[in-house]
Amino acid sequence: MEPALIIEWIIKSVIILLIGVIGTFYGTLFERKVLARIQVRIGPNRAGPAGIFQPVADGIKLIFKEELIPAQADKLMFILAPIITVLPALIIWAVIPWGSQIVIAGREIKLYLADVNIGVLYLTAVASIAVYGIVIAGWSSNNKYALLGGLRSSAQMVSYELALGLSLIGPIMLTGSMSLVDIVEAQSKVWYVIPQFVAFIIFIITGLAEINRSPFDMPEAEQELTAGYHAEYSGMKYALFMMAEYIKMIVISAIAATLFLGGYRLPFIDIPAFLEPLVFFIKILILLYSIVWVRATFPRFRYDRLMAFGWKILLPLSLANVFVTAIILVLKG
Amino acid sequence: MAFPERANAHELIKGLWITFKSMFEKPVTIQYPEVKRPVKARFRGRHVLNRYENGLEKCIGCALCAAACPANAIFVEASENTDDERYAPGERYASTYEINLLRCIYCGFCEDSCPTEAITLEDNYELSFDSRFGAIYTKERLLVPVPENGKPTPQAVQPGIFTRSVPVMADPVD
Ligand code: SF4
Ligand code: SF4
Numbered sequence: 001m002e003p004a005l006i007i008e009w010i011i012k013s014v015i016i017l018l019i020g021v022i023g024t025f026y027g028t029l030f031e032r033k034v035l036a037r038i039q040v041r042i043g044p045n046r047a048g049p050a051g052i053f054q055p056v057a058d059g060i061k062l063i064f065k066e067e068l069i070p071a072q073a074d075k076l077m078f079i080l081a082p083i084i085t086v087l088p089a090l091i092i093w094a095v096i097p098w099g100s101q102i103v104i105a106g107r108e109i110k111l112y113l114a115d116v117n118i119g120v121l122y123l124t125a126v127a128s129i130a131v132y133g134i135v136i137a138g139w140s141s142n143n144k145y146a147l148l149g150g151l152r153s154s155a156q157m158v159s160y161e162l163a164l165g166l167s168l169i170g171p172i173m174l175t176g177s178m179s180l181v182d183i184v185e186a187q188s189k190v191w192y193v194i195p196q197f198v199a200f201i202i203f204i205i206t207g208l209a210e211i212n213r214s215p216f217d218m219p220e221a222e223q224e225l226t227a228g229y230h231a232e233y234s235g236m237k238y239a240l241f242m243m244a245e246y247i248k249m250i251v252i253s254a255i256a257a258t259l260f261l262g263g264y265r266l267p268f269i270d271i272p273a274f275l276e277p278l279v280f281f282i283k284i285l286i287l288l289y290s291i292v293w294v295r296a297t298f299p300r301f302r303y304d305r306l307m308a309f310g311w312k313i314l315l316p317l318s319l320a321n322v323f324v325t326a327i328i329l330v331l332k333g
Numbered sequence: 334m335a336f337p338e339r340a341n342a343h344e345l346i347k348g349l350w351i352t353f354k355s356m357f358e359k360p361v362t363i364q365y366p367e368v369k370r371p372v373k374a375r376f377r378g379r380h381v382l383n384r385y386e387n388g389l390e391k392c393i394g395c396a397l398c399a400a401a402c403p404a405n406a407i408f409v410e411a412s413e414n415t416d417d418e419r420y421a422p423g424e425r426y427a428s429t430y431e432i433n434l435l436r437c438i439y440c441g442f443c444e445d446s447c448p449t450e451a452i453t454l455e456d457n458y459e460l461s462f463d464s465r466f467g468a469i470y471t472k473e474r475l476l477v478p479v480p481e482n483g484k485p486t487p488q489a490v491q492p493g494i495f496t497r498s499v500p501v502m503a504d505p506v507d
Contacts, residue, residue, distance in 0.1 A: 036360075037356045037360070038352045038355055039355070040358050040361050041360055042360045042364075293352060296352050297349050297351075297352040
């Protein structure tokens with residue numbers, strides 16, 4: 001392997017990590033601002049112009065907080081849990097394409113870390129590792145609320161991940177490939193959100209459940225569980241959980257944009273390659289906005305309804321969607 | 334099916350539309366330290382001890398406010414007035430007057446019980462202390478400044494003018 005390639009990969013990985021950290025920082029600010037506007041408030045505006053240094057202030061505050069470990073907690077697991085939660089959220093970026101390729105100093109650089117031929121499988125596999133972190137956090141805290149949060153999280157994941165996986169099958173069947181780059185290229189004429197609208201809606205709903213965002217934020221329900229699985233966490237360990245949550249938000253938006261909204265491409269017009277990350281970014285931003293918008297609108301689901309909704313509606317619907325898509329594909333030849 | 338009887342899609346979209354619209358409303362936020370909302374006429378903020386126009390203190394040290402206070406926040410100690418060193422009209426004045434604002438519940442009973450309208454709850458609500466002692470407002474901190482054509486207390490006055498402790502007063506208006 002040539003050294004230049006290794007350097008290229010390292011640079012890309014660093015960029016991805018930076019996106020994770022900065023994305024978290026400004027994800028919080030973005031969410032607070034949008035929520036504030038929806039609630040007819042202004043939102044953070046004290047730290048720096050329009051509050052742009054607010055995340056920095058929050059971060060510094062969290063660094064200086066005391067790191068508390070409960071006496072009866074399982075120490076190793078307690079410390080490991082935030083790391084297990086945050087890592088999958090970061091490494092999932094490896095397969096998400098930001099653009100096709102650009103030429104820098106006579107060298108073709110692909111705007112993604114890896115184009116694995118099982119990209120979608122990788123996404124679902126890595127995404128569900130994160131739930132282990134949450135369950136372990138809940139278990140090792142030795143706190144009944146945290147434990148309940150962890151239990152809810154795993155139950156929720158079991159009942160929504162099936163529908164989530166099935167909703168990804170639509171785009172895969174239409175493309176005939178699991179590589180995310182192929183899926184994006186196949187959408188150059190029409191975005192999959194049009195032929196696969198049902199799958200898109202199911203993906204958004206189950207995605208929200210997967211990343212524990214409201215209205216499916218049962219594992220961290222503040223009112224019933226006093227922040228659920230991360231009730232015992234403070235300082236940077238808490239910050240890692242928050243980071244995982246926001247990175248996962250961005251990841252879900254990125255996946256939805258890639259699979260259903262044409263990824264880094266615009267329909268019909270060809271854009272220069274260096275603009276493609278920007279297009280992708282704007283799509284992510286719109287989806288992020290919708291996630292916050294949904295949070296500002298809907299109350300939390302009741303737990304039994306959450307389960308009923310997942311098993312009785314989403315699962316049959318996504319199965320039917322796969323079925324109908326398959327039939328149409330066969331009929332069209 | 335059991336679940337979506339009430340949560341039908343139409344209602345969900347209506348809810349989303351309402352929150353979307355509210356994004357474009359003018360924020361109701363008042364930028365507090367820069368912009369302050371005027372308080373209502375009967376607002377009960379920090380107490381002040383008032384003075385007459387000639388600069389004499391209204392408080393006559395009767396300690397009725399201390400008796401009325403449900404939170405036991407007020408401590409009054411009275412001393413004798415003389416015509417050479419006159420603080421208040423009548424026989425006595427409050428030589429010590431302290432309100433512990435950490436105890437006070439801002440009920441305004443002190444104001445109601447005062448026979449001379451000496452103590453009133455005013456508009457100041459920006460009360461923060463860096464110590465418990467700082468929360469005890471002494472007479473010096475409570476007294477309003479001397480009015481323009483008045484003199485500071487103690488005053489030396491002609492004998493026989495300020496014999497009456499409680500002035501003749503009209504009914505309060507607000
Ligand atoms: S406002 Fe009420 S609690 Fe406060 S000093 Fe007066 S009587 Fe006491
Ligand atoms: S403030 Fe009023 S009630 Fe209290 S001691 Fe003075 S005169 Fe009496």
